[in-house]
Amino acid sequence: MKPAPFDYVAPSTVEAAIEALVAANGEGKILAGGQSLVPLLNFRMVRPAVLIDINRIEGLSFIELRGDKIAIGALTRHRALERSQLIAEKLPVMKAAMRHVAHVAIRNRGTIGGSLSHADPAAELPMLALFYGATIVAQGASGRRHIAAEDFFVDALTTCLAPEEIVVEIEFPLLAHDGWGFEEMSRRFGDFALACIAVAIRRGGDVLDDLRVAAMGVGDTPLRLRMVEDQLRGAAIDGSMPERLAQLVSASVSPNSDVHASADYRRHLAGVLAKRALTTALAAKA
Amino acid sequence: MATIRVTVNGERYEEVAVEPRLLLSDFLRDTLGLTGTHVGCEHGVCGACTVLLDGDSIRSCLTLAVQADGCEIVTVEGLGTPDALNGLQTAFREHHGLQCGFCTPGMLMTGEDLLRTYPLASDEEIREGLSGNLCRCTGYQNIVAAVRSAAAQRREKAAS
Structure with missing residues (x-):
């Protein structure tokens, strides 16, 4: 549980950091906050020859x-x-x-x-x-x-x-919207998400002029669910819309099973969270 | 080897030689002999090794000693002494906020950061703030009570 040896450099400019990366010839790794990298170093799942610490570079925090x-x-x-x-x-x-x-x-x-x-x-x-x-x-x-x-x-x-x-x-x-919702579920608060949904909507009277839906924890990358957005854009807003979104989201994601949750559970959960997020978004005062 | 200069609990350490791969947790415990900082999981999950770096709570097992060059560190040894505990430590004792004590240094250092920067008006806020620190004696109720009490005391002090 201790990192393997590496060389350490702490350049003061982005240009110097890039030079160090080039010089490391594929064996270099950038150290920023280190909250994902240092565990990997401790487990020796990552063994860079050179660690390039960019925390001393001015002007990258704003x-x-x-x-x-x-x-x-x-x-x-x-x-x-x-x-x-x-x-x-x-x-x-x-x-x-x-x-x-x-x-x-x-x-x-x-x-x-x-x-x-x-x-x-x-x-x-x-x-x-x-x-x-x-x-x-x-x-x-x-x-x-x-x-x-x-x-x-x-x-x-x-x-x-x-x-x-x-x-x-x-x-x-900046995203113009008339309401939004963010819902995340994890085993313990602060853990990586089992599933998570973000929704934002634009209203045009009783019609959903536009919406945006993103998901994570339910695929190999985070997802923007554009096909789901396309299916609901322009639809009349009524009480069944959150449930419709839930079904569309569940049908459109292909999660993996792992020790934390099965694929079926994650698919179901993504729908439930989408329903909650849209309910919150629709309840917002325009 | 690299050379670093740090201030730990108000004491200055000049020109200390460290291997770049040395974790801050091991630097504190093995190089400086400050064994109050506990090492649990060594991958950022348990929170036992939490210390303050320039005033912010951090995982010392996820920080390299060499990164602390020029920084000010506070460990549990810097809070109070056995004869003169600080307010949060006193609250832990009064509320039986510890059993085996392994998680306690991390709980205290996290609590110090929370007391300074969050209102901690509700138990939910306290629980959320402590969510990154594991206690295997399942003493969370009393830990929350201790932090709640310390937060109330600081608010009173600030108001008076």
């Missing part, structure tokens, strides 16, 4: 309103997101989700860039990136590129980042 977007620096800790007034006002679904991200001591260290790069399919921030349609800004040896969240998560614990790329910031477009 939460800023930029026009119709919130830009968040990659090194921003979960606790800062949880306690940010700007996030509470502008990204209320993220605010609601943050208390479910592990526990206080983990949130004090864990970073948004690290969570997205780790890409756990049952982690909140990757799902929120999909839900809000975030853009992930990655920097490599040849400069920066912008990656849509829907292209970023490739598989469980796998992103489209190149080996020498580092996430530097994430842009969350």
